[in-house]
Amino acid sequence: MIPATLTVDLAQRSYPVYIGQSIFLDKMLWNKYVTGSQVCIVTNATIAPLYLTQFCAIFSELSCSTVLLPDGEAHKQLDAWLQIIDTLVANQHKRSTTLIALGGGVVGDITGFAAACYQRGVNFIQVPTTLLAQVDASLGGKTGVNYQNQKNLIGTFYQPQAVIIDIAFLSTLPEREFRAGLAEVIKYALIYDKEFFNYFSQHINQILARSPQVLAYMIEVCCRIKIYFVEQDESDTTGLRALLNFGHTFGHALESAMDFTILHGEAVAWGMHKACQLSQRLGYLSHEDVTKVERLLNCCELLIQPLHTAPVELILSAMNNDKKNSKNKITLILLKHLGEAFVTDSVEPEMISEIVREGLC
């Protein structure tokens, strides 16, 4: 498989995105981006036993520190961020150091935030190991941690020097995590690319069987879409990048109401389903459209009703606190058609609350 190289074009903050099989073993690739004499590999307790030895070998000629963060969204906290900073201080890392985020979205977001803040900013490289991080979290420079039960309340926009997406990591990804990652893939199809929605539906078996060729193509399409949105609206201010939050207002609220005990992708899948139902209720999607989406979510075992343990009131209050809101109105991303999204803050709160309650045990 020939690796693909995409570029995120953001003037001085531009960087490449490599997609391929076992490319992380290529020392030449690293030499381009690790320019100082120090690196700090940040990973978690799940990834470390699988890949850390190989990574340390790559940097055997450099001064190399490692940080093992606790795994999971519940640990995406300031404590973990300080754990990285403390390691950098203890090992006297200079401004010329490079941080390497080896893990899923949580590791990437915390590491990026540490890179943004240590000595007012050092280089970092994203090496996403989950499908979700490969198609979404590792691209676009959103960094941060959760705080006071609010998702990503503290963070910055800070772009990496490179993103290295290696399909090889997906071979060790647990099934549940893989399927949760597919939620974000389906998101891109729904908000921007009807044709890709059809491709996904037609290749669902190869996707679930993790065919490297199909995965590589699927990831490249997702990255291209994500890069398009990021380039148009780097700091999430024009409303365009907000479309990437399709399913996320509902989803983040569920995550937060459930104290981050479910996977982000699972919450987003539920949120996309709710947003599709709402889009139908408002006359945008047909019943058939929603059925198509439900069928796909079902194939990926993502059509879930995790709500019986999550108090509806908590979800609704979390939705009211969403970062995207302005003037006390809930901002939602809905679908005009399959493949086209729009932002709105004019949905009646009663209707939102009805949709959230729907299908509850």
Place this chain on the structure above:
Amino acid sequence: MIPATLTVDLAQRSYPVYIGQSIFLDKMLWNKYVTGSQVCIVTNATIAPLYLTQFCAIFSELSCSTVLLPDGEAHKQLDAWLQIIDTLVANQHKRSTTLIALGGGVVGDITGFAAACYQRGVNFIQVPTTLLAQVDASLGGKTGVNYQNQKNLIGTFYQPQAVIIDIAFLSTLPEREFRAGLAEVIKYALIYDKEFFNYFSQHINQILARSPQVLAYMIEVCCRIKIYFVEQDESDTTGLRALLNFGHTFGHALESAMDFTILHGEAVAWGMHKACQLSQRLGYLSHEDVTKVERLLNCCELLIQPLHTAPVELILSAMNNDKKNSKNKITLILLKHLGEAFVTDSVEPEMISEIVREGLC
């Protein structure tokens, strides 16, 4: 006095710097930069009794939160930063909020760092109330807090929407703080502007008497110089902006060795004196040059020997940890002539240590 308006030209991150007398009372000025319905005024326990009521009145039509930080460099810590974030969360500030940093460099740096990180970045306005913050800290987007006894170890580059420099605040500034601010003024003269060095020497009496006209001119010159450096090297990477750290490698080390119990300007004054002595030792400055600098520092009561309480070893080890260092060499800013600075990392550690020890009790 007609207010001056300078511009910091950083493409999309450009912003104006207003310098004048009692301009902070001009509501029209604020309306340009406070665009949302919420503001959060961050100040400290010293400034609040003097000016907070007036500020709250300016924003009486908006939802206005206030944060009172403890005063002093010793409190430039993550705790104070979280105090701001907690207030923003508790009062449900949205991304459209504006933070107002009303105080000296400590308040400005912490507030800027909170603005950079809250919901991945909200607007903020610098209203520096000390001379030091007016000529230096409020301009250029360096934000941050001290950590593990290292100056500004955690922070970001994040530019404000505007800087409002009001000479009126200087009328309530304690004498010691005022004189400490003059250290940074002298710094600009020494590194970049021989003519301004002469102006300063000739107008020292009016300056110490705080003549508003002379202060306004002096501040404007300093801001122009600072802006020049910031525009050329926003993120402090080319080495040009590093020249602004003249006196700071020595000074920061002293501050840190003395647990931040002396004023930043006082430490910088000591550091500049050491850097001038070293520049003489290396054959750049004449004995007469150094005497001129000493005379000026003396007039400002800044030619101090605070070292008898600060262990030399602590200072030297702090210098070894300075952010500007690379490859275990101490990076220093020295003077070629009065009015021209340069960066070097080739001074022998023994000579640095001798200069630090010189004049000790």
